[in-house]
Amino acid sequence: MSNELRINKNNFIDQTVRISFKFNGKKLFGFKGDTLASALLANDIHLIGRSFKYHRPRGIMTCGSEEPNAIVQIGSDPASTEPNVRATEIELYEGLEAFSQNCWPSVNFDVGGINNLLSPILPAGFYYKTFMWPASFWEKYEFFIRYSAGLGKSPTKADDDLYDHQYAHCDVLVIGGGISGVISAKLAAEKGLDTILIDDKNFLGGSTIYQDEESFKINNANSNQWLAREIENLKSYKNLVIKSRTSLAAFHGYNYLLAREALTDHLSVHERKNKIRQRLWKIRAQKVIIASGSIERPLVFNNNDRPGIILSSSVKKYIDYFGVKTGKNISLFTNNDSAYETAVSLNKSGVNVNVVIDIRENSDSDIVKKAQKLGIKILWGHTIVETNGYKRIKSFEAMKLSSDGENVVGNKIKFNSDCIGISGGWTPMVHLYTQSGGKLQFKSNDNIFIPDETKTPSEQISVGSCNGDFELDDVVNNTIYNVKKFISLDKSSYDKINVTCSKESSKKNIWLLPSDKPLYKTKPFLDFQNDSTAKDVKLALREGFKSIEHVKRYTTTGMGTDQGKLSNMHALGIIADTTGTNMGELGTTTFRPPYTPLTFGTIVGRNVGKFFDHTRKTAIHNWHVDNKAEFENVGQWKRPWYFPKNGETMHEAVQRESKAARESAGILDASTLGKIDIQGSDASEFLNRVYTNAWSKLAIGKCRYGLMLNEDGMVYDDGVTTRLAENHYIMTTTTGGAANVLSKLEDYLQTEWPELDVYLTTVTDQYSTISICGPNSKNIIKKIIPDLNLSDENFPHMSFKDSKIDGVNCRIMRISFTGEHSYEINIQSNYANDVWKACMDAGKEFNITPYGTETMHLLRAEKGFIITGQDTDGTLTPSDLQMDWIISKKKYDFIGKRSLYRSDTIREDRKQLVGLLTDDPKEVLEEGAQLVEDINKKPVEMLGHVTSSYYSPNLNKSIALAIVKSGKKMKGKKLIVPMEEKNINVTITDTVFYDKENKRLNA
């Protein structure tokens, strides 16, 4: 380790704990408390990566989340490696491995660096302009463009870390643990409010906590000492929760905020095991105080991107907080007073400050005077016109600015420096405020956008430098005043606070600093990560782009992982200057969440794998598992699909099950069908209104099939409803439609027909349904319920009986979805498994065969029964389904009735349900296949498509249902199903293929 770059004087780094890490394979050391960036700087490593477009060498430029250059790949494990991590934010841990990105073969020798030489022909919009022609070549270009696009490498395996979500509610949320955040949190806590203070660092105090300088005093103590005591005092409040290492990601409406707490990212790899990596906090706050601070602006001048050119405030933090010298011979370049704080800090730590280049003519503030007194050389009214040094800044040249600031005059003065601290003023971090819907106002004396307090969308205020207060006395006094007002606090412990500080006396701003070279020969970078320069922005304006949003996308300024935190204001300033517009009118680009990138794991939390969605299982599920059922998902339900025996394929199993159900007996777990219990004196009237057919005359103990429409006349759901008593019905719905049907019925009851005395209760889970069908179904039921009279006279088709099985109440319905004589046993779910087993035992002698949804679908297709959602798609009326018989002509009204004779629904050329038979009976059609009449006439007209298709073992041929334009009139007509390898000839038929006379129902 290069000890000469580390000073031994501060409170924040524990120099007794050495931490080893690797950068590009090289083993290095840092200390506890370091970030990766500070540890690299202490090892004299500035070159971190290559820029996106020109592959220029880039180094650490900042010390926070705004870092555009020092983004690295962390780790090499294919599951946990993470790209685009800011070296300035990651805390150093034992075993950390980091790699440079966007360079090959290495960051020191990068082949892509050729792009830098080619840069004159790679202006903004290069890709748009170049790869337009010939159009057919796009696919070839795309391959290469995709290959070179993007930064870093994505993990290739599933993330095996644990992530968590947690809700929090509070009276006051304070975002930011700098001086204004700490003051705000203390005021809220003093008032007795439940307060949460969050900060993204591991240490509260912002930039004041290392401001150990006599020019900045609070109550006669240096500001850092005062703040350290305040932070210590905060811990005594029980109603205040401090969350460090927690960064706010998003600020939504109604003070709903998301924050990411990093729990293990600072721990060594072996300490992380079995711990939750990150937690996403979902915070609902009554009031929000934003104290997110501000970030320093760079200056835009020729070749301002070389490694070693660092924001001045970051140079200060590296020396004062981390005890790391960012160079041995540092110069500063500024347009404001804050660089002098850096100069004084460096001087105090024994680092040579070569020169301060200040574009202003003079400043006589305390801090400038102090720097002068320390003998620091200041060059007023100058600018840097050139920097030298490819992989690290070596020297730079400065010239005097002309009086209008647009040109440079006089001689070049050359300075040697291995680091330049640059400061272009400060940008308030208004991201969170604008995310919440707040509008900004432009303050021209500082060239900043700050929250417009008259246009704040919720109970929130912004305090401190994110509200445009940059000087310590303003920050402290305004924060106290505004927060007291905001939380209605009359008196506080801060009421007699006394703050003194250096006051800035002179301001000057030039968005694009001139050089002695013409603009086209220079590289003044705006967006360091995306390599867009001031030239690109000017080019975009010349080419006619006016809106800031368009310029942003055309030049890619502000579109990197840093989202333009450093570049946006300069881009705006240059646009305003070039077009002669006021920046305030130009507005900013939109700030979108998240504030800093979130890993997907944090966003999804625990909702992965089997926790992604609920799984519903029937009471008989375990029997199905034990009997080797294959399952299919129907909504959230797991339904047996088929029961393969002895290595059968699905086709073989379904053929066997289907045959058994028709020849002897089949058994189906139909428990997933929706069941709605309907009671009330108007229950019959209610059913009349929701179904297309008439219900008033349905006798008690009888069942009826019903079709439910939407108000637009399209079939919505279907099922059998049974009248249990005078004012008591049980309705069944499709499995997938159960919840929606109940909601729809509730909607009508509550909003359109509140006068009806009807109550709806879902009983889907409370009752299980076992369906037994086939010629022997009667014999099986007889064995289970010997005292039930099963004669057709006593218990005809479409009727129900209350009964008991082993003393347990059950409802037996004689209804059929297969066309066979069949019974449905409805029983409380706790008993369902036993009853199922009893049925299996009783049916053994009749070869009772359990079947799944696939056989159920096949059997009903043989009978031409529709499945809503498979044969219908929300565009078919009952008439389209050839089900005109189910529409009551007598009823005055029902849901959807009026729509059945709209001009569109009575068209005869609508798509209609038909049966299909293939000319070759062995040929089974694909569901979804198109139907055409003439394949020679181009374009070929699509007449419809196949909705259901099976090989029927009972008919020994292939059958299908389809919807076809004007299908009802086309019976007997030949159509073609064109497939990739052949055309299949089919004939339109009736929809009922099997037992057209319904003889088997009573067999």
Add this chain to the structure above:
Amino acid sequence: MFIINCPYCGKRDQLEFSCGGEAHIERPKQPTELSDDQWAEYLFMRKNIKGVQFERWNHTHGCRKWFNMVRDTSNDKIHATYKMGEKPPIK
């Protein structure tokens, strides 16, 4: 996400609710007597206002009651919620 004041349960998170579109569109009492155009007006035409809008909401994962809401779609400010059948408290 909004905080919605359910007229039956009180303030709850928006997660618990679902929106049912424009409010105060009454189903015609005698649909069969309407022309195609009149029926289409009821069936299809809905406002999509930038500004104050009257909406139907359902407390789906709560009391399951439908109620009405006055919401400004430009800033999501909820001016009022009230029970079905009640007159809007705001014009």
